[in-house]
Amino acid sequence: MEKGALLYEGKAKQVYATQDPERVILHYKDDATAFNGVKKAQIADKGVVNCRLSAYFLEMVRPTVPVHFEKQLSPRDQLCRKVEIIPVEVVVRNRIAGSFAKKLGLAEGGLLSRPVVELFYKSDALNDPPVNEDAALALGWAKAWELLCMREYALEVNRILIGFWDGLGVDVVDFKLEFGRIGQQVVLADEITPDGARLWERGTGRHLDKDVFRRDLGDLSETYREIYHRVFGEQVS
Ligand SMILES: Nc1ncnc2c1ncn2[C@@H]1O[C@H](COP(=O)(O)OP(=O)(O)OP(=O)(O)O)[C@@H](O)[C@H]1O
Numbered sequence: 382m383e384k385g386a387l388l389y390e391g392k393a394k395q396v397y398a399t400q401d402p403e404r405v406i407l408h409y410k411d412d413a414t415a416f417n418g419v420k421k422a423q424i425a426d427k428g429v430v431n432c433r434l435s436a437y438f439l440e441m442v443r444p445t446v447p448v449h450f451e452k453q454l455s456p457r458d459q460l461c462r463k464v465e466i467i468p469v470e471v472v473v474r475n476r477i478a479g480s481f482a483k484k485l486g487l488a489e490g491g492l493l494s495r496p497v498v499e500l501f502y503k504s505d506a507l508n509d510p511p512v513n514e515d516a517a518l519a520l521g522w523a524k525a526w527e528l529l530c531m532r533e534y535a536l537e538v539n540r541i542l543i544g545f546w547d548g549l550g551v552d553v554v555d556f557k558l559e560f561g562r563i564g565q566q567v568v569l570a571d572e573i574t575p576d577g578a579r580l581w582e583r584g585t586g587r588h589l590d591k592d593v594f595r596r597d598l599g600d601l602s603e604t605y606r607e608i609y610h611r612v613f614g615e616q617v618s
């Protein structure tokens with residue numbers, strides 16, 4: 382499958398049309414941004430690492446969660462089903478961190494007694510503000526059954542990711558998912574990567590995710606190469 386027209390260029394990926402109107406190619410770039418694009422850098426190999434990690438995790442959840450991913454075409458390119466992105470991002474939290482810690486005045490790190498699902502309106506212009514189900518319904522962003530699917534799929538992804546990372550001695554603190562629709566089906570879209578997750582090494586609390594970049598905690602390229610090695614047992618390049 383060849384790349385056609387560039388349909389969209391985001392902060393981390395490009396979306397290309399293909400000869401098949403029902404499929405797109407996602408191209409993973411090395412660009413990293415934080416604070417909605419205010420902080421920017423090139424992170425060597427990030428695109429390669431994220432492309433393979435996302436493919437791996439989307440395959441992992443496929444038995445119980447419908448996913449857009451079909452095939453890895455090259456180290457940075459994935460063939461995916463084209464979806465209509467639902468403009469409601471779903472965040473799942475297992476521990477207190479990030480905006481959840483900040484808005485509630487809590488210290489980071491505490492374990493939540495059950496996972497917390499939060500919704501955010503996908504809008505760069507507004508900095509992805511928090512919304513609730515009523516707002517999403519009233520504003521026509523999603524149907525009730527779609528929100529139900531998104532919640533259940535997100536919690537299922539959480540169970541799977543916790544189990545996987547547990548085996549590698551890493552805690553899944555939180556992560557963000559995007560969903561899309563294909564006809565009457567809700568499908569997990571976009572990516573599952575350390576760009577949109579918090580992964581803390583058990584025991585040390587070391588960050589194995591994009592917070593290394595956001596908070597200047599070290600070399601993100603090295604961190605991502607290390608994650609790649611831990612997951613795939615080989616070096617990136
Ligand atoms: N299967 C798909 N079909 C169509 N669009 C998709 C699909 N999967 C992901 N997308 C969209 O492609 C874009 C990927 O680009 P990227 O991740 O760089 O975006 P971004 O900079 O995070 O910006 P934003 O998500 O706010 O648009 C996102 O807008 C995402 O919603």
Ligand SMILES: [Mg+2]
Nearest residue numbers: 391392393571
């Ligand atoms: Mg994105």
